[in-house]
Amino acid sequence: MRFSAYLLLSLVPTVLGTSGGDLDDGLTRRQSSVDSFISTESPIAKAGILANIGPSGAKCQGAKSGVVIAGPSTGNPVDYAFTWTRDSALVYKVLIDQYIQGRDNSLLTGITNWVASGLRLQQVSNPSGTVSSGGLGEPKFNRDETPFTGGWGRPQRDGPALRAITTTAFANYLSKQGNTSYVTNTLWPFIRLDLDYVRDSWNLTGFDLWEEVNASSFFTTAVQHRALREGAKLAAAQGDAARSTAYTTQAGNVLCFLQSYWSSSQKYIISNINGGGGRSGLDANSILTSIHTFDPAAGCEAATFQPCSDVALANHFAVVNSFRGSLYPINSGIPAGSAVAIGRYKEDSYFGGNPWYLTTLATAEQLYDALYQWKKIGSITVTATSLQFFQQFSPSVAVGTYASTSSTYTTLTGAIKTYADGFVAIVQKYIGAGGALAEQFTRANGTPASAPDLTWSYAAALTAFDARAGVVPGSWGAAGLTAPAQCSTNNGGGGGGGGGNTVAITFQETATTVWGENIFLTGSIDALKNWSPNDALALSADSYPVWKITVNVPAGANFQYKFIRKFNGAVTWESDPNRSYTAPGSGSVTLNDSWR
Ligand SMILES: *[C@@H]1O[C@H](CO)[C@@H](O)[C@H](O)[C@H]1NC(C)=O
Numbered sequence: 001m002r003f004s005a006y007l008l009l010s011l012v013p014t015v016l017g018t019s020g021g022d023l024d025d026g027l028t029r030r031q032s033s034v035d036s037f038i039s040t041e042s043p044i045a046k047a048g049i050l051a052n053i054g055p056s057g058a059k060c061q062g063a064k065s066g067v068v069i070a071g072p073s074t075g076n077p078v079d080y081a082f083t084w085t086r087d088s089a090l091v092y093k094v095l096i097d098q099y100i101q102g103r104d105n106s107l108l109t110g111i112t113n114w115v116a117s118g119l120r121l122q123q124v125s126n127p128s129g130t131v132s133s134g135g136l137g138e139p140k141f142n143r144d145e146t147p148f149t150g151g152w153g154r155p156q157r158d159g160p161a162l163r164a165i166t167t168t169a170f171a172n173y174l175s176k177q178g179n180t181s182y183v184t185n186t187l188w189p190f191i192r193l194d195l196d197y198v199r200d201s202w203n204l205t206g207f208d209l210w211e212e213v214n215a216s217s218f219f220t221t222a223v224q225h226r227a228l229r230e231g232a233k234l235a236a237a238q239g240d241a242a243r244s245t246a247y248t249t250q251a252g253n254v255l256c257f258l259q260s261y262w263s264s265s266q267k268y269i270i271s272n273i274n275g276g277g278g279r280s281g282l283d284a285n286s287i288l289t290s291i292h293t294f295d296p297a298a299g300c301e302a303a304t305f306q307p308c309s310d311v312a313l314a315n316h317f318a319v320v321n322s323f324r325g326s327l328y329p330i331n332s333g334i335p336a337g338s339a340v341a342i343g344r345y346k347e348d349s350y351f352g353g354n355p356w357y358l359t360t361l362a363t364a365e366q367l368y369d370a371l372y373q374w375k376k377i378g379s380i381t382v383t384a385t386s387l388q389f390f391q392q393f394s395p396s397v398a399v400g401t402y403a404s405t406s407s408t409y410t411t412l413t414g415a416i417k418t419y420a421d422g423f424v425a426i427v428q429k430y431i432g433a434g435g436a437l438a439e440q441f442t443r444a445n446g447t448p449a450s451a452p453d454l455t456w457s458y459a460a461a462l463t464a465f466d467a468r469a470g471v472v473p474g475s476w477g478a479a480g481l482t483a484p485a486q487c488s489t490n491n492g493g494g495g496g497g498g499g500g501n502t503v504a505i506t507f508q509e510t511a512t513t514v515w516g517e518n519i520f521l522t523g524s525i526d527a528l529k530n531w532s533p534n535d536a537l538a539l540s541a542d543s544y545p546v547w548k549i550t551v552n553v554p555a556g557a558n559f560q561y562k563f564i565r566k567f568n569g570a571v572t573w574e575s576d577p578n579r580s581y582t583a584p585g586s587g588s589v590t591l592n593d594s595w596r
Pocket residue numbers: 108112174179182
């Protein structure tokens with residue numbers, strides 16, 4: 001959010017919310033103050049989410065059953081009463097996790113309503129296309145599920161991946177419960193459409209989660225990787241071996257590409273690449289990525305930028321520092337090593353370019369996730385990459401591994417817990433009346449600003465509070481993953497094999513011909529000669545009337561093709577439509593066609 005001109009700060013009401021913990025409080029007092037804030041705010045945040053879900057949420061008149069609106073405001077100061085695929089998926093991930101952890105059985109009806117709404121929305125033709133021609137990348141819809149046809153930053157390719165991740169969590173839970181019919185008949189077809197979209201489009205640019213930059217976004221790439229990884233397992237469980245291999249292959253390619261966002265010289269993640277110039281690249285995008293791809297089983301692994309990995313901690317250090325100093329007057333004078341209010345990125349100007357509640361909470365959550373993980377592992381490892389992060393808490397700390405029995409471990413974890421709580425305390429300090437969480441709070445004095453009651457802000461509060469309490473989401477298969485040294489591409493049909501990863505496709509075309517007439521093949525990718533009748537590949541007639549050729553095409557490539565006849569220099573094409581196929585991730589395939 002949000003892709004529109006920013007409004008005047010003077011429109012913003014000047015009432016300050018409840019006052020929270022003084023940042024100069026002693027450690028004990030602050031922690032108990034954060035504890036009590038969390039216990040009052042948790043039910044408010046949960047109610048804030050439910051109020052924004054149709055059909056009966058208190059603040060979302062006109063929203064269809066299962067529709068999650070981004071916020072109730074319909075025009076003053078901003079119009080957020082739409083359903084974004086991204087926000088909706090992130091919000092339902094929180095509710096589904098609560099449900100599957102046995103914390104709130106009353107959520108089930110809402111969950112199935114959300115799935116039913118998602119199934120309808122997938123089929124709504126919209127300015128990005130239809131369900132089969134890119135429409136799944138449409139960022140938002142009207143709350144009555146009609147398409148939003150105004151100008152917008154589209155497509156946004158994180159939405160289908162996030163929706164698949166959320167739905168997969170539910171599917172895995174139901175499968176374990178033995179409820180296979182709903183998974184097979186309802187959830188898998190829903191998830192599969194989103195995953196096929198990811199499989200075919202991950203290597204294309206699109207708009208980032210802030211809807212501003214048309215490029216490659218770290219957040220988008222990372223959640224696409226996660227979705228494909230989990231999807232491959234689900235596909236296998238559903239007996240769809242071809243999709244399982246295709247998703248696995250593409251997941252490997254995406255994981256490889258993910259590494260290219262890391263700048264080893266600057267020691268942070270450049271959140272937008274392949275476009276998005278004019279910014280430092282330091283962006284809370286990367287911190288959100290770390291929490292939304294956290295896998296409690298994956299230790300502090302760097303390939304997936306786990307919250308306690310050295311790369312993610314170095315990045316946390318750099319992103320937080322980019323908000324220090326005079327950028328936000330409310331952060332002025334806060335010393336290094338203490339929490340500050342966090343925005344999206346320092347160059348932000350939308351609605352005044354203020355700090356956001358959800359990014360400040362995410363900055364805490366990454367640290368809570370890291371603390372959870374260090375406790376589980378029983379040690380902290382400091383590398384040259386993460387050294388500066390740790391020196392904030394203990395200037396003399398050196399590269400090495402510190403067991404949980406060491407005093408260094410105790411010092412570091414204690415200080416990092418206090419630091420993390422500091423971000424929550426900032427949210428507490430600047431929260432709206434009655435615990436309300438808007439989108440932003442002003443850089444000048446912390447007054448709530450922009451969209452009131454942002455559903456995502458409430459969801460971000462709940463996940464941060466859970467992480468602090470050691471309640472973490474399920475594992476998704478990140479453990480042990482390493483990025484291949486050489487990356488392959490799949491740009492959805494434009495050719496490009498990168499290296500190595502190809503699959504052999506045997507094309508069999510049954511066609512009767514006259515003497516001297518021959519059958520050729522051409523199509524939309526380099527391997528099929530890019531629709532050139534002159535360069536078309538000749539088939540062999542050894543098994544006449546079946547004509548054959550085997551072609552190596554990039555693994556996972558989606559392409560179109562046709563057969564042609566050549567006779568005495570004259571070319572005859574098969575009739576429309578073009579044939580189309582998506583290559584599997586590995587192995588070989590035979591396709592059987594007949595002349596038409
Ligand atoms: C399976 O799960 C769906 C969704 O929760 C539910 O509607 C259905 O009743 C369940 N079926 C069985 C047999 O438990």
